[in-house]
Amino acid sequence: MLKREEIARLKEKYPKGTPIRLYNMAGETSVPPGSKGIVDYVDDIGQIHMKWENGSCLALNVEEDRFDIITKQDEIAEIKQxxxxxxxxxxLEKTDFKLLNMSCNSENTSYAAEKLFAMHQAFEEVYGEGYVEEGYGMVMMPAVIRGRESGIHALAVVTLDLESSGEHWGTTFLSPGGPLVQGYVYLTEEQKQAIKEYYVPYDYWYTPLVERDNHVDFTDMPDSVANIRKMVDEYLVTGQSQAMDGPK
Known part of the structure; x- marks a missing residue:
């Protein structure tokens, strides 16, 4: 049971209207992880009564549930994501996934490089050039992955926690059949098997610049992956050169 002074601090920390993101509510499934809501009030036993986005009013128990306040920086990060x-x-709407798979796993990597470059451009349009700000927290970014056992390559979108030195949280594989989100609850058994057979376990190499990443060694990149990235770099250099030359 919470002490009186602890309840007072909760009321001060969580005033009416405070935005909340839920990570886990013990013993409840009606408000799923990731749900957002706003504080209605904190009662006299320390329960935080909520107005959840799905219409639920279930209260939070600070001793059992996992949640956090959504900051302005969090809101900006979500908009950018x-x-x-x-x-x-x-x-992806204009992507031939079978051709992409062939390009990733052959000597002719031009189609894969083109798509990777387009994805990287999209990233820079949102987050800017240079190192990505750590304050964005969880960030999705384009990458090349290679299955450690299968040796199969694919383009992917990886999610990293920049506030935890680039800790990896998830991957969307661009498979021959389309995007496959690792861990997605609605994957078919066939899709789960495909991820396990072709990709997992895997290494990844993303294209944006991350200042403090203790998890990826870019100096030990396989030649096959480096070839795809090298072509992307050549596209970038060519684009800069054309911009400097100006119209003919």
Missing amino acids: QEFIDKINEI
């Missing part, structure tokens, strides 16, 4: 997702979806 959605903007990036929208741009990626535009690219």
